[in-house]
Amino acid sequence: MYTHEDLEQLRSRSQKMQAAIRRQTFSPEHEKSLRRFSSWEVSELILKINQSTFRGRLAADTDLPGGEVEEEGRQRWFSLTEINEMRRKMKVNRRSLLPKRPANKRAIRVAISNFKGGAGKSTVALHMGHAAALDGYRVLLVDFDPQATLTHSMGLNDVSEELTVWGIIARDLIRETERMNSSSQAAESGTALPRRKLPGSILDLGLDSLRIDDFIRPTAWPTIDMIPSCANAAFVEFASAQYRHLNPEWSFFAAVARYLDSIPPDAYDVVVFDCPPAIGYQSMNAVFAADVLYIPSGPGYWEYDSTTSFIGQLAEALGDLAHGFEGTFPAGNMTLPKEFLDIRFLMTRFEPGNDLHRAMFEAFGNVFGDRLAKNPIEMTRAVEQSGRFLSSVYEIDYRSMTRETWRRARASFDRAYDEFKDCFTQAWDKLEDVE
Numbered sequence: 001m002y003t004h005e006d007l008e009q010l011r012s013r014s015q016k017m018q019a020a021i022r023r024q025t026f027s028p029e030h031e032k033s034l035r036r037f038s039s040w041e042v043s044e045l046i047l048k049i050n051q052s053t054f055r056g057r058l059a060a061d062t063d064l065p066g067g068e069v070e071e072e073g074r075q076r077w078f079s080l081t082e083i084n085e086m087r088r089k090m091k092v093n094r095r096s097l098l099p100k101r102p103a104n105k106r107a108i109r110v111a112i113s114n115f116k117g118g119a120g121k122s123t124v125a126l127h128m129g130h131a132a133a134l135d136g137y138r139v140l141l142v143d144f145d146p147q148a149t150l151t152h153s154m155g156l157n158d159v160s161e162e163l164t165v166w167g168i169i170a171r172d173l174i175r176e177t178e179r180m181n182s183s184s185q186a187a188e189s190g191t192a193l194p195r196r197k198l199p200g201s202i203l204d205l206g207l208d209s210l211r212i213d214d215f216i217r218p219t220a221w222p223t224i225d226m227i228p229s230c231a232n233a234a235f236v237e238f239a240s241a242q243y244r245h246l247n248p249e250w251s252f253f254a255a256v257a258r259y260l261d262s263i264p265p266d267a268y269d270v271v272v273f274d275c276p277p278a279i280g281y282q283s284m285n286a287v288f289a290a291d292v293l294y295i296p297s298g299p300g301y302w303e304y305d306s307t308t309s310f311i312g313q314l315a316e317a318l319g320d321l322a323h324g325f326e327g328t329f330p331a332g333n334m335t336l337p338k339e340f341l342d343i344r345f346l347m348t349r350f351e352p353g354n355d356l357h358r359a360m361f362e363a364f365g366n367v368f369g370d371r372l373a374k375n376p377i378e379m380t381r382a383v384e385q386s387g388r389f390l391s392s393v394y395e396i397d398y399r400s401m402t403r404e405t406w407r408r409a410r411a412s413f414d415r416a417y418d419e420f421k422d423c424f425t426q427a428w429d430k431l432e433d434v435e
Contacts, residue, residue, distance in 0.1 A: 031155060031220070032155025032219075032220045033220050034221055034395065035395065036067070036068065037078055037079075037080070037083065038075050038076070039055070039067065039078070041398075042083055042086075043055075045414075046083060046134050047087070049092050049097075053092065061090075064085075064086055064089060064090065065085055065086060079222075080223065081222050084222075087136050098136055099137055100425055101137070101269050103266075105265070105431050105433065105434065106431070106434050107140065107268040107271045108271070108291050108292065108424045108427055108431065109273065109289055109292070110270065110271070110272050110291070110292040110293075110420075110423075111273040111275055111286045111289075111293050112125045112128075112273060112275060112295075112296060113283060113293065113294070114275075114277065114296055114297060114306070114310050115279075115307070115309060115310040115313075120298065120348030121145075121274055121277070122145070122147075122149040122150045122274050123348065123377075124294070124346065124348065124377070124416075125141065125272050125274040126150055126153050127377075127392045127393065127394070127413045127417070128272060129141050129224060130221070130224075130392045130394040131414070131417035131420075132269070132272075132417070132420075132421070135417075135421065136223075137270050138223045138224075138267070138270075139223060139224045139225070139268065139269070139270050139271075139272065140216070140225050140226070140263075140268045140270070140271045140272070141219075141224060141227070141272050141274070142165065142227045142256075142271060142272070142274070142286070143226065143227065143228050144229065144274060144276055144282040144283060144285070144286045145229055145274055145275065145282075146229055147229075148228065148230050148231060150226075150229075150274040151226065151228040151230070152390055153390045154219045154221075155219060155390075156226060159217075159228045159230040161230055162205060162207060163217075163228070164215075164227070164229050164230060165227065165229065165282055167207055167210065167215060168227070168256055169243070169252070169256070169281070169285065170202060170205065170207050170239070172255035172256075173246070173247065173250055173255070174198065174207060174208045175208060176247070176250050176251070176255075176258075177246075177250065178208075180247070180249065180250075181196060196247045197246075202243075212259070212262055212263055215259075225268070237280045240252055241281075252281060253281070253284045253285055253288045253321060254289075257285070260289055265434040273286040273289070273290060275287070279314060279317055284317060284321075287318070288321075290340065291340065291424075291427050291431060292340060292343070292424060293340050293342075293343045293344070294344050294420070294423075295310070295343070295345045296347075296348045297345060297364070298347070298348055299349060299350050299351070299354070299356070299357040299376075300356075300360065301360070304360060304364065307345070318338050319337070321336065321338070322337035341427035342423050342427050343371055344372070344373055344423055345368050346373045346376070346377065346416065347360075347361055347373070347377070349379045350377060350378050351379055373416065374419065375412070375415035375416050375418075375419055376416075377412055377416050380408055380409040392413075393406070393409045393410050394413070
């Protein structure tokens with residue numbers, strides 16, 4: 001017979017193995033660090049200018065970063081901070097190298113979500129976040145999944161549960177309850193509504209005093225911050241059900257949206273959510289706060305079946321919320337029913353030479369039409385290696401494998417990112433201006 005105590009022992013053993021893997025994966029200081037990028041990568045793959053033009057500009061302008069030359073090497077290597085400095089200072093054919101970013105818009109929010117475990121949600125969130133950062137954007141990653149795969153992949157391991165999405169939701173409950181208690185509401189009879197009381201077990205956590213920045217952690221990427229997750233945050237589903245009972249009028253699904261609305265609109269350009277493989281309190285907060293819904297799916301029939309179930313159940317959940325709250329609730333600038341600026345489907349783990357995969361891609365296209373991304377993410381050895389080492393293809397040094405293998409994997413994600421970028425920049429045009 002086995003109990004929770006046996007499960008706890010198994011978890012303890014697994015955590016020791018996790019620590020050993022991280023020691024082999026990250027730097028000797030057990031902290032993840034971002035590698036430098038070669039002048040070839042910077043010119044052709046990041047800034048997308050001719051190599052000779054790039055070298056000529058570096059030689060002519062001493063104000064531009066010079067990078068570093070490795071021992072016994074000739075090529076220069078640049079940090080992402082240096083690359084972004086070049087973006088600000090350089091123009092090619094009078095064209096700015098800075099990415100498109102409307103000045104009067106807040107950050108665009110994209111939720112990567114689906115039922116199916118293994119559909120590639122964390123992989124997509126990680127690679128799209130990294131690609132956007134290399135493209136010059138400032139990125140905020142939000143890990144809604146208690147499995148914390150995205151958090152660990154970004155090198156964050158020592159995470160306090162109160163500084164996760166659970167803490168944001170609990171903090172919102174306290175603040176919204178206080179707001180309701182202080183407002184001058186009255187019933188039809190003219191008598192004041194009863195004050196909503198929260199137990200000391202919630203109030204004594206001190207979450208109400210946490211500031212916006214307390215939930216945001218820096219990462220090894222200078223232009224990527226993160227709201228991390230951890231295994232202990234898994235109880236948020238149970239806690240949220242209790243919270244709703246304590247204050248039935250609390251619009252629980254808008255908690256993260258209210259939090260994000262409090263962040264200065266020009267602090268980030270893109271916010272990417274990695275959602276858990278279920279429809280619950282965390283995933284509903286994610287999809288409700290999102291401007292764009294990105295749905296990854298593997299190339300098999302069961303993935304297609306799961307994706308169909310996911311969009312159906314999500315539609316029912318959002319419909320129930322729209323009817324239940326009758327379109328009126330305090331959730332930033334949003335109203336019910338929930339509206340997305342765009343919805344896209346993305347096939348992952350695709351093998352071009354596999355007849356079944358090609359047939360499923362065609363079937364997805366027949367059903368979802370132009371909502372299906374034209375460039376699926378291919379399964380390559382470099383992609384498998386990136387998952388094994390908790391890194392994206394962009395983080396892997398191309399010298400660790402054949403350059404052609406690395407370039408093929410990177411090209412697949414680059415094509416997927418180009419569509420991702422088109423999607424969120426077009427969504428920006430539909431987004432209301434900030435005041």
